[in-house]
Amino acid sequence: MFKGALDGVKVVEYAAMVSGPYCGKLFADFGADVIKVEPPAGDPSRHCGPFPDEEKDPEKSALFLYNNTSKRGITLDITKDEGLEAFKKLLRWTDIFIDNHPGDYFEMLGLDWESLQKLNPGLIYVSITPYGRTGPRAHVKGDELTLIHAGGEGNLMPVRSYDLSFSPVKFGGYQVGYHGGVAAALTAMALVLGKKRTGRGHMVDIALQEVIVTLLAPILHGMKYNDNSWCRVPDRPPAMGRMETSDGYIILGAADDHHFRALRELIGKPDWLASDMWDDMVWRANHMMDIAPKMEDWMRQQKKQDIYHKIAKVGIPVGPVNTAEDVMNYEQYQARGYFVEVDHPVAGKYPYAGWPYKMSASKPQVSRPAPLLGQHNEEVFCRVLGYSSDEFKRLKNAQVI
Amino acid sequence: MSQTLPLEGIRVLEFCWVWAGPYATMVLANLGAEVIKVEGHRRTDLMRRSVIWPRYEPVPTMLPPNQGIAFNTLNRDKKCVTLDLSNPEGIALAKKLAAVSDIVIDNMRPDAMIKMGMGYEDLRKIKEDIIVISSSGRGHTGPETNYLGFATIHQSIGGLTYLSGHPDDHPTHGTGGDADILNAMTTAFAALAAIHHRINTGEGQFIDYGQCEGCTSVIGEQLLGYLMTSKIPERMGNRHPEYAPYNLYQCWGVDRWLALEVHTDEEFAALVQVMEKPELAKDPRFVDMVSRKKNENELDAIIGEWTRQRDRDWMVGELCKAGVAAAPSRDGKDIYADRHLQAREFFAKIDHPELGELRMVRPPWKISDLELPSGHAPLLGEHNQYVLQGILGLSDEEMADLRKKDIIM
Numbered sequence: 159m160f161k162g163a164l165d166g167v168k169v170v171e172y173a174a175m176v177s178g179p180y181c182g183k184l185f186a187d188f189g190a191d192v193i194k195v196e197p198p199a200g201d202p203s204r205h206c207g208p209f210p211d212e213e214k215d216p217e218k219s220a221l222f223l224y225n226n227t228s229k230r231g232i233t234l235d236i237t238k239d240e241g242l243e244a245f246k247k248l249l250r251w252t253d254i255f256i257d258n259h260p261g262d263y264f265e266m267l268g269l270d271w272e273s274l275q276k277l278n279p280g281l282i283y284v285s286i287t288p289y290g291r292t293g294p295r296a297h298v299k300g301d302e303l304t305l306i307h308a309g310g311e312g313n314l315m316p317v318r319s320y321d322l323s324f325s326p327v328k329f330g331g332y333q334v335g336y337h338g339g340v341a342a343a344l345t346a347m348a349l350v351l352g353k354k355r356t357g358r359g360h361m362v363d364i365a366l367q368e369v370i371v372t373l374l375a376p377i378l379h380g381m382k383y384n385d386n387s388w389c390r391v392p393d394r395p396p397a398m399g400r401m402e403t404s405d406g407y408i409i410l411g412a413a414d415d416h417h418f419r420a421l422r423e424l425i426g427k428p429d430w431l432a433s434d435m436w437d438d439m440v441w442r443a444n445h446m447m448d449i450a451p452k453m454e455d456w457m458r459q460q461k462k463q464d465i466y467h468k469i470a471k472v473g474i475p476v477g478p479v480n481t482a483e484d485v486m487n488y489e490q491y492q493a494r495g496y497f498v499e500v501d502h503p504v505a506g507k508y509p510y511a512g513w514p515y516k517m518s519a520s521k522p523q524v525s526r527p528a529p530l531l532g533q534h535n536e537e538v539f540c541r542v543l544g545y546s547s548d549e550f551k552r553l554k555n556a557q558v559i
Numbered sequence: 560m561s562q563t564l565p566l567e568g569i570r571v572l573e574f575c576w577v578w579a580g581p582y583a584t585m586v587l588a589n590l591g592a593e594v595i596k597v598e599g600h601r602r603t604d605l606m607r608r609s610v611i612w613p614r615y616e617p618v619p620t621m622l623p624p625n626q627g628i629a630f631n632t633l634n635r636d637k638k639c640v641t642l643d644l645s646n647p648e649g650i651a652l653a654k655k656l657a658a659v660s661d662i663v664i665d666n667m668r669p670d671a672m673i674k675m676g677m678g679y680e681d682l683r684k685i686k687e688d689i690i691v692i693s694s695s696g697r698g699h700t701g702p703e704t705n706y707l708g709f710a711t712i713h714q715s716i717g718g719l720t721y722l723s724g725h726p727d728d729h730p731t732h733g734t735g736g737d738a739d740i741l742n743a744m745t746t747a748f749a750a751l752a753a754i755h756h757r758i759n760t761g762e763g764q765f766i767d768y769g770q771c772e773g774c775t776s777v778i779g780e781q782l783l784g785y786l787m788t789s790k791i792p793e794r795m796g797n798r799h800p801e802y803a804p805y806n807l808y809q810c811w812g813v814d815r816w817l818a819l820e821v822h823t824d825e826e827f828a829a830l831v832q833v834m835e836k837p838e839l840a841k842d843p844r845f846v847d848m849v850s851r852k853k854n855e856n857e858l859d860a861i862i863g864e865w866t867r868q869r870d871r872d873w874m875v876g877e878l879c880k881a882g883v884a885a886a887p888s889r890d891g892k893d894i895y896a897d898r899h900l901q902a903r904e905f906f907a908k909i910d911h912p913e914l915g916e917l918r919m920v921r922p923p924w925k926i927s928d929l930e931l932p933s934g935h936a937p938l939l940g941e942h943n944q945y946v947l948q949g950i951l952g953l954s955d956e957e958m959a960d961l962r963k964k965d966i967i968m
Contacts, residue, residue: 293902489703
């Protein structure tokens with residue numbers, strides 16, 4: 159049997175969409191025993207897709223399948239008394255409880271932090287909410303779009319824009335959720351280690367807005383020196399960055415003088431690049447616009463992957479703007495075994511994105527595909543919580559499970 | 560408050576610079592680990608001296624070594640020892656420190672630590688259960704291991720950039736370092752998992768962290784969606800595949816924008832109530848989510864006309880009160896001015912010996928009954944005495960000798 163780095167850690171996750179489930183996945187793929195609790199209708203991410211053939215099927219949503227690997231899944235109606243009782247049993251069993259409902263959701267069910275501590279004094283309760291559990295916006299709603307803008311990241315994108323009337327924009331996908339999930343997992347992990355010495359539980363209050371601001375912290379603090387706010391339209395023509403090739407975009411980072419010298423040599427030092435003045439960073443910063451159209455013309459004649467390797471091989475920081483297809487075919491990832499094959503009984507077999515950490519002794523692993531809705535009900539109720547099979551059947555008939 | 564921080568007793572030795580490494584160990588320090596940063600006093604972390612973009616004329620681009628803002632943001636609560644690592648004696652001292660550390664971490668080029676004789680294979684001979692983490696752009700293996708990059712490049716290779724931006728325009732990466740912060744937090748998580756494994760089994764290990772991969776793991780569903788449908792996922796601007804209205808709307812004033820998300824019919828009814836256009840909730844074009852999504856352009860035009868004439872913050876207040884998810888697209892000044900963040904003590908007061916009082920964001924977590932530290936980033940060589948004499952037991956004469964040889968400052 160698979161024994162990962164987090165062998166012996168018990169997690170109950172009652173969370174929707176991305177932030178809480180991704181946090182749970184990070185634990186589960188390291189071998190923690192993660193029980194995912196879903197309401198009878200299932201985690202809403204089951205209904206979000208993308209789906210194969212674009213046909214809705216709660217067992218085939220890519221968003222659900224990716225974020226819920228290696229977990230056991232049960233359904234439970236905690237709005238019913240017996241459901242809530244069963245849920246409390248789970249909370250007594252677990253080390254960590256991951257929740258990303260609005261702050262008052264469990265409070266209204268009598269599961270505020272004080273009650274949770276009485277239930278399980280060593281419990282590590284991870285609460286992920288849009289704006290946190292305290293403060294004037296504690297009960298305000300927020301999700302991917304509002305939070306990326308509330309946290310300041312959205313206002314800076316598109317980065318290197320040229321027109322202020324072109325609106326700020328969010329990241330693609332569910333970046334608020336994923337980043338929040340990582341911050342939550344890291345904190346919970348530290349508390350698991352702390353508990354080994356102190357025996358103490360804690361509540362972690364993760365505000366997704368704060369997670370987003372954290373990404374910008376060094377830039378935000380830079381206001382100390384320039385007393386200015388930031389802007390997605392740069393104050394002077396940028397020297398480098400995103401460029402268009404004949405078949406896509408590339409990010410060119412010839413930032414240091416020796417990088418730019420290498421680039422001039424690669425381009426072949428045409429007249430407009432002949433002067434050694436271009437190897438001076440300050441000169442470039444103030445004059446780049448003079449040659450930018452020519453640089454862009456040159457780049458538009460190159461092929462993305464081809465010029466990427468040519469530039470990288472002379473020691474200049476560079477990278478292609480990869481599509482999903484490019485990422486799946488990326489040789490570097492294949493050589494490193496980044497993708498992992500997961501065979502799901504309904505959705506089928508696909509390679510999934512793996513983990514950025516290659517561990518020599520305790521490798522992460524997808525120990526089972528994402529659970530079908532209620533797949534482990536009987537196993538968890540009878541073997542983990544000690545219900546008799548008669549009791550289990552009765553709860554099932556009463557539609558608690 | 561008498562308290563034990565969760566990571567007390569764990570010692571981390573770092574050979575990190577810029578963003579992705581330093582923030583990983585800073586969060587460990589915030590949670591109680593003792594983090595010792597090793598720098599050459601003639602070869603410091605680049606961020607010690609640099610001003611963050613935008614660079615204004617009156618601001619010198621090179622600062623004294625304790626005053627770079629990014630450095631002070633990403634290295635708080637750590638200790639700093641200076642050692643000249645181009646000198647074998649400097650390396651020998653670094654190895655002695657590794658022998659009394661739990662985790663050794665670097666974010667230099669993949670071969671840098673190995674060349675200095677401090678790769679995992681070397682260090683495990685000194686301390687069998689050591690955990691060594693090396694965080695690099697492409698990772699330690701594969702054909703591109705020696706390629707160079709930084710955060711925006713990793714985000715682009717990883718696939719996130721292509722998905723971000725307006726649909727009819729160019730893709731956009733995020734700001735200069737946000738991929739580094741993501742990778743730093745993920746690295747710290749992996750480090751702690753390795754500590755857990757060591758408690759369980761007594762075993763240390765090597766962690767080869769790839770920062771491009773870190774950016775791909777956060778678009779897992781997009782890749783799977785591509786494989787399921789054979790369609791390459793494209794940019795959607797601020798919009799959502801199913802919800803409407805779900806967009807950014809221009810408000811009165813210069814570059815002021817309102818972000819608005821509607822997830823249910825009830826929220827839509829609340830929105831049009833605030834707009835004083837309750838009839839829209841019954842309009843067949845907008846009566847349910849499917850219709851709203853179908854007629855999204857018309858709906859966005861109606862909302863945009865309303866927002867263009869009104870104050871952003873007034874609308875945010877009214878909409879949030881009515882139960883609608885709304886937020887301003889905040890710039891830096893808006894962030895500092897946010898009373899909610901202030902009420903949550905998100906801006907820690909940091910007393911810095913050279914810069915005075917700084918207001919810097921704390922890490923994004925609050926933990927019940929724990930007061931997390933908010934110390935300043937270490938001055939260059941601030942802890943030489945503590946580290947070399949306190950931990951390694953060097954005598955005053957040995958210290959003087961090291962200083963004479965320019966191995967320490």
